Amino acid sequence: MPAYKLMYFDTKGRAEVIRLAFAAAGQSFEDKRFPLSMEEWQAVKPTIPQKQLPCLQVDGRLIPQSGAIMRYVAREFGLYGDNNDENTRVDVIIGTAEDFLKNAFALRYEKDETKRAELKKDLEENKLPQFFSLLEEILKENNGGDGFFVGKKISLADIMIYDITDQVGAAAKLPAFPPKLGGLIDRVKNHPKIKEYLAKRGD
Numbered sequence: 001m002p003a004y005k006l007m008y009f010d011t012k013g014r015a016e017v018i019r020l021a022f023a024a025a026g027q028s029f030e031d032k033r034f035p036l037s038m039e040e041w042q043a044v045k046p047t048i049p050q051k052q053l054p055c056l057q058v059d060g061r062l063i064p065q066s067g068a069i070m071r072y073v074a075r076e077f078g079l080y081g082d083n084n085d086e087n088t089r090v091d092v093i094i095g096t097a098e099d100f101l102k103n104a105f106a107l108r109y110e111k112d113e114t115k116r117a118e119l120k121k122d123l124e125e126n127k128l129p130q131f132f133s134l135l136e137e138i139l140k141e142n143n144g145g146d147g148f149f150v151g152k153k154i155s156l157a158d159i160m161i162y163d164i165t166d167q168v169g170a171a172a173k174l175p176a177f178p179p180k181l182g183g184l185i186d187r188v189k190n191h192p193k194i195k196e197y198l199a200k201r202g203d
């Protein structure tokens, strides 16, 4: 088994879905967190492909881009579906999540207070309810919504949706989950390996 080192900052951000995927797989990895003061990062930055984090080191190889890394880890550990149809279903959820995340990123990077308030209101009153309804419909297509998004076991799709609700929930007030989505979020949080990771994460 190769040695894995995930480099990011000391925050959840773009790395947390990868940390959660490693946790779900029961795969240990070095969780290198550069301090947000950035001094240490600035020294290392020239050696990192694309000069951005996250970056995953697999033995001697460096992989940039959070989307590539999360897919790589998911494929390595059976979290990306078991056939082309299931791989595609995972991709549909990732695409749906990325569409929604544009709104969340817009809020995160907006500096103007008035615009921030407008974006937050739109997120809470429109974008989040729309996103949750869409996910509820997709979820119901598999096992009536009582299992996971894809197939019969947890995948990157479930992990990513849980992580988004967790991180966006820290910046905005989440609407109530529709019933099947609420059940899914509970199943992810209670997955034995994820539960263990979340207990250690301690938030």
Ligand SMILES: N[C@@H](CCC(=O)N[C@@H](CS)C(=O)NCC(=O)O)C(=O)O
Pocket: 013, 014, 045, 051, 052, 053, 054, 064, 065, 066, 067
């Ligand atoms: N598309 C890239 C974006 C990476 C990115 O924006 N990384 C930021 C942190 S979230 C970064 O490394 N900032 C520090 C810098 O650019 O020096 C990904 O998803 O990995």
